[in-house]
Amino acid sequence: MSRLEIEGLCKGWDFPVIDRLDLTVEEGEFFVIVGPSGIGKTTLLRLVAGLERPDAGRIKVGGRDLTDLPPYRRKVAMTFESYALYPHLTVFENIASPLRARRLPKSRITETVVSVAQLLRIEQLLSRRPGEISGGQKQRTALGRTLVAQPDVFLLDEPISHLDAKIRHELRLQFHTLEELRKVATLYVTHDYAEALSLGDRIGVMGAGGLLQVGTAREIFQQPQHLFVAQHLGQPSINVVPAALSSVDGALQFAAEGAELKLPVAEPHGQALAGRSSERITVGIRPQHVKVIRDGEVTTDTTGGAAVVDATVAIYEALGANGILVAETGGVRLTALTAPDAVFQHGEAVRLALRNDAFLYFDAASGRNVMVA
Amino acid sequence: MSKANYRLVKFLFLALMGLWLLITLFPFYWQIITAFKSAAETNRTIPTFWPEVWHPQNFVSVFAEASNFDALVDSFIIATGNTLASLLLGTLAGYAFARFPRQAGGENLAFWVLSNRMFPPVAVVLPMFFLFDATPWGTDSHLSLIILYLVFNMPLATWLMMVFFRDTPRELEEAAYLDGYTPLRAFFKVTLPLVLPGMISVAMLCWIFAWNEYLFANLLVGTDVRTFTIVIPTFTHGSQTLWNLQMAFSLIAMLPPVILFILLRRYMVRGLSLGVVKG
Numbered sequence: 001m002s003r004l005e006i007e008g009l010c011k012g013w014d015f016p017v018i019d020r021l022d023l024t025v026e027e028g029e030f031f032v033i034v035g036p037s038g039i040g041k042t043t044l045l046r047l048v049a050g051l052e053r054p055d056a057g058r059i060k061v062g063g064r065d066l067t068d069l070p071p072y073r074r075k076v077a078m079t080f081e082s083y084a085l086y087p088h089l090t091v092f093e094n095i096a097s098p099l100r101a102r103r104l105p106k107s108r109i110t111e112t113v114v115s116v117a118q119l120l121r122i123e124q125l126l127s128r129r130p131g132e133i134s135g136g137q138k139q140r141t142a143l144g145r146t147l148v149a150q151p152d153v154f155l156l157d158e159p160i161s162h163l164d165a166k167i168r169h170e171l172r173l174q175f176h177t178l179e180e181l182r183k184v185a186t187l188y189v190t191h192d193y194a195e196a197l198s199l200g201d202r203i204g205v206m207g208a209g210g211l212l213q214v215g216t217a218r219e220i221f222q223q224p225q226h227l228f229v230a231q232h233l234g235q236p237s238i239n240v241v242p243a244a245l246s247s248v249d250g251a252l253q254f255a256a257e258g259a260e261l262k263l264p265v266a267e268p269h270g271q272a273l274a275g276r277s278s279e280r281i282t283v284g285i286r287p288q289h290v291k292v293i294r295d296g297e298v299t300t301d302t303t304g305g306a307a308v309v310d311a312t313v314a315i316y317e318a319l320g321a322n323g324i325l326v327a328e329t330g331g332v333r334l335t336a337l338t339a340p341d342a343v344f345q346h347g348e349a350v351r352l353a354l355r356n357d358a359f360l361y362f363d364a365a366s367g368r369n370v371m372v373a
Numbered sequence: 374m375s376k377a378n379y380r381l382v383k384f385l386f387l388a389l390m391g392l393w394l395l396i397t398l399f400p401f402y403w404q405i406i407t408a409f410k411s412a413a414e415t416n417r418t419i420p421t422f423w424p425e426v427w428h429p430q431n432f433v434s435v436f437a438e439a440s441n442f443d444a445l446v447d448s449f450i451i452a453t454g455n456t457l458a459s460l461l462l463g464t465l466a467g468y469a470f471a472r473f474p475r476q477a478g479g480e481n482l483a484f485w486v487l488s489n490r491m492f493p494p495v496a497v498v499l500p501m502f503f504l505f506d507a508t509p510w511g512t513d514s515h516l517s518l519i520i521l522y523l524v525f526n527m528p529l530a531t532w533l534m535m536v537f538f539r540d541t542p543r544e545l546e547e548a549a550y551l552d553g554y555t556p557l558r559a560f561f562k563v564t565l566p567l568v569l570p571g572m573i574s575v576a577m578l579c580w581i582f583a584w585n586e587y588l589f590a591n592l593l594v595g596t597d598v599r600t601f602t603i604v605i606p607t608f609t610h611g612s613q614t615l616w617n618l619q620m621a622f623s624l625i626a627m628l629p630p631v632i633l634f635i636l637l638r639r640y641m642v643r644g645l646s647l648g649v650v651k652g
Contacts, residue, residue, distance in 0.1 A: 051547050071550040072559075084548040088566045097562075101553030149552065 002027045002062045002152035004185040009047060009057035017043050019209035021057070025153075025185040030175075032188045034196035035206030036232065041189040042081065044206075045155045048187065049078045061152045061185070072101075077146035078155035081162070083138045085130040091117075091141050092126040098149035116144045119178075136167040147180050154186040161192060175199055193233040197221065205229045227367040230284045230360055236324050236335045239285040242364065247277040254283060259331030263307050266357040272371050273361060281370070284360035290336035291353040292325055292344075306353040316344040327352060408432070408620035415616040431621040435608070444604040445626065447515065451600060452583035454519040455526060459579045460572060462523070463530025468564075470531070471538035483535060490528040494588065502592055512593040518600070521589055526579040533578075537571035538564070573640035581630050601626045 004025040011018045017040040025031040033041050046052045048059055050071035058067050066074050077098070085094050092113055093100075099109045117123040120140040125133055130141065139159060146154060160168045172195060175181065175188075190196055196203050197217040204211040205220060205228070213225045224230035230238050241261070243254040252265040252273055257280075265273055273281070291306070311329035316338075323338040329352060336352060344350070361370045407415055408431055409424045436442050466486070469477040477483075501521060505512045541564055549559035565572075587602040595603060601622070608618040634641065 049547075049551055051550070070555075071547070072553050072555055074551075076551065078548075078551050080544050080548060082542070082544055084542065084544040086545060086548075086563055097549070097554075098552040100562075101549075101558070145548075145552070 002184045003060075004048070004153050004187065005058075005060040006048070007058045007060070009044075009059065010055045011040075011043055011047055011052060012055060016209060018047070018054075021210040023204065023211060023214070025187060027062075027185055028182055030181060030186045030188065030199060030201045031204065032190060032196040032200030032202075033204045033206050033211075034190055034193055034200075034232065037191055039206050039208065041191075041206055042157055045078060045157050045187060045189055048153065049076050049155055050074050075149075075152045076155060077149040077151035077153070079139075079142045079146050079157060079159050081158040083130075083142040085138055085141055085145075087130050089129070090126065091122065091128050091130070091133065091137075094130065094141055095126075095144040095148055097145055112148050113144075116148050119147075120144050120174075135163050136171065139163060139171065147178075150180075152184055154181055154184060154188075156186065156188045158190055159188070160195070161190060172198055194235070197233070205232060223369070223372055224284075224360065225369050225372050227282055227284065227362040227369075230362070230369075234286060236287050236337070238360070239287065239290070239334050241283040241285065241332055241334075243281055243283050245273060245277050245279050245281050252277060254281060256283075256330065256332045261309065261330030261332045263309070263354065263356060266359065268357055269359065269361060269371060276370065280364040282362040282364050282367070284362060285334065285354065286358065286360075287324070287335045287337045289355040289358045290334055291355070292327070292336050292338050292342070293351040293353055307356050308351055308353050311350050311352045313344045313346055313348040313350060316346070318343070325350075404620045404624060407616050408624050410617050412610070412613070412615055412617055416613070428617065431617050432625065435618050435622040435625070440599065441601075441604055441622070444599045444601045447594075447598050448584055448600040448602070448626070449629070450515050451518045451522070451598075452580050454515065455522040455583040456576050456580040458519060458523060459526035459530040460576055462527050463534045463575065464568075464572065466527075466531040467534025467536075468538050468560075470535040472543070483532070486528045487532045488528075490525060490532075494525070498588065498592055501589070505593060513595065513597045515598055517593050518583075518586075518590060518598075521593065522579075522583045522586060526582055530575050530579060533571065533575050534568065537568040541567045570640045573637055577633065577637060577641055580633070584626075584630060 004023075006021060006023040009018055009021040010016065021044070023031075033044065035041050043052065047054050048066075050066065050069060054067065058065055060066065061074070061076070066076075086097070089097070095113045095116060096109050099112060104112075113126070114123060117126055120143060122137055122140045122144065125137055125141075130138055133141070143156075143159065146156075160171045163171065176199070188199060197220075200217060202214060202216055203220050204214045205224075205226075206212070207226070207228045213220060213229045215223075220229060221233055224233065227240070231240065242257045244257060245252060245254050245265075247253075252270050253262055254265060255262045293308070309329045311327035311334070313325060314328050314333060315324075315326040317324045318340070320340060322340050323342055323344075325336045325338050325342075325344055327334055327336060327350060334352060334354075338344075362368060363370055406422070406424055409427050409429065410421070411424075411426060411428050414421060414425060466477075470483045474480065474483075502512060505517045505521065508517070510516045545563045545567070546556075546559050549563045550556070554562055585602065586600070590600040591603045594600065605619050605622055605626075608615040608622065
């Protein structure tokens with residue numbers, strides 16, 4: 001019914017922003033697009049909404065071609081990053097706006113608005129104006145305005161990015177439970193990878209020009225097809241080590257460029273990298289795959305052939321739920337996640353157990369994951 | 374600062390303010406007392422600062438000639454007609470300049486429109502006279518002044534409305550499109566209510582200019598149509614200027630703008646500060 005299909009979409013101004021983008025969002029699917037700011041995420045939403053005209057390509061909803069229709073004939077609802085609430089109208093009138101546009105009878109409008117307001121827990125604010133409510137309440141009002149429209153496609157542009165952490169999490173949970181959003185195709189844009197991993201049935205990571213990878217949260221996080229994808233997901237972000245591969249006595253190893261760090265390539269990767277010995281390669285090491293071992297501590301857990309190296313503590317941040325440690329080893333700085341109760345001193349000698357079976361290898365030139373054919 | 378010093382500064386400040394008030398209010402005071410004097414008293418070599426005998430009947434005498442009241446009506450028709458036309462054209466043009474700058478001719482055209490306001494009007498008085506003389510309705514009509522004042526008021530209205538529209542986020546209109554409103558309905562639902570305070574202050578500025586205008590009115594109209602500004606100098610008796618009647622009539626003519634301002638001052642202040650403070 002309301003499957004969203006985007007085919008060969010192009011849009012640019014002085015430079016191309018979206019270059020031949022293809023995407024299908026199924027009915028009932030919650031699709032999240034994640035990417036850095038200024039990459040064209042909002043432009044993509046505005047193209048689907050009809051606020052911008054594409055240079056090429058088609059946009060279809062439920063098989064109906066919308067490309068040449070103006071926004072008010074598309075049955076597409078969108079929340080704006082700025083919320084775009086009408087400042088001169090009350091919360092009630094803001095939410096009622098799409099219903100008034102259709103000239104529905106008064107009683108229907110009141111009924112619908114009140115039920116949506118109850119769902120979003122803003123029914124006590126209906127007579128206020130946008131200037132008199134908080135950011136989280138504005139967000140709910142903007143969401144209410146899109147929900148009453150009962151569109152074929154929901155477009156949500158960074159809906160919770162500008163709220164404080166607590167409300168952001170609360171609203172994120174609410175997105176999980178909103179039935180209305182699960183009935184039609186939803187395109188949700190964010191720069192926050194945690195939001196994306198939490199909410200998306202599928203996630204598209206957007207880089208320059210278009211989508212670099214589309215998949216479930218697990219696929220995107222564990223098998224990033226591109227260095228850009230790996231770098232964008234995860235907090236703290238992945239360690240990136242430019243290195244050169246070499247074969248020593250038949251065993252493959254890599255040496256960090258301009259540093260002394262040398263590490264063996266683990267078994268599962270050996271085969272894929274075998275053809276690339278003596279080539280340059282970019283190694284990605286997730287901080288959670290770097291385990292910090294104190295001096296004198298017995299290495300109890302060396303899950304699956306971890307390589308152990310000596311290191312010096314450079315920076316330590318204790319963040320309550322966990323700690324982030326930056327350690328230097330052989331001229332390379334690596335970030336590690338630590339237990340919450342650990343305390344490290346600057347300059348302290350530690351050892352790092354590196355789960356090299358979980359390393360990611362990217363082509364130095366193209367940035368493509370060499371493990372994913 | 375010591376307490377004594379603080380008091381001195383405060384006293385000097387208040388004294389200065391009092392002096393300023395005295396200077397600005399004196400003409401107004403003089404106008405009021407003159408309006409109540411007899412003609413003989415206004416012509417004394419040594420002026421009186423308070424009427425010896427009060428002549429409130431001056432306010433009736435100014436209407437001895439019935440057409441004098443018609444002049445106020447004519448002024449009202451011209452000022453209101455011109456204001457509506459300026460507002461309509463200025464709002465449309467301002468919206469175009471704000472939202473479609475390239476299609477509407479760009480910043481240069483917008484500035485050229487405004488620069489018309491800076492042109493010294495006296496320079497075109499004669500050409501204007503011949504221009505309107507050639508029209509079917511001639512010079513001596515409401516329409517001639519309504520159109521002529523557009524030369525001054527429409528650029529002002531266009532420019533100010535452009536600024537007000539620019540300060541209205543485009544996203545609000547886009548949100549309305551997505552709610553299902555056509556561009557025209559979105560304009561009336563969202564954009565117009567937001568610039569309404571601005572429109573009201575623009576209307577007041579236009580109306581007051583057209584109401585007070587003398588030079589072109591004096592040249593173009595005078596027989597079929599007369600504005601109050603050209604009636605005021607007609608209060609004479611032989612070679613004697615009837616100051617008392619002139620002042621009484623101008624006091625009456627001051628009332629409409631003053632009342633208008635009092636009624637709309639809330640919007641006026643909001644409108645004039647619209648571009649200053651965002652949000």
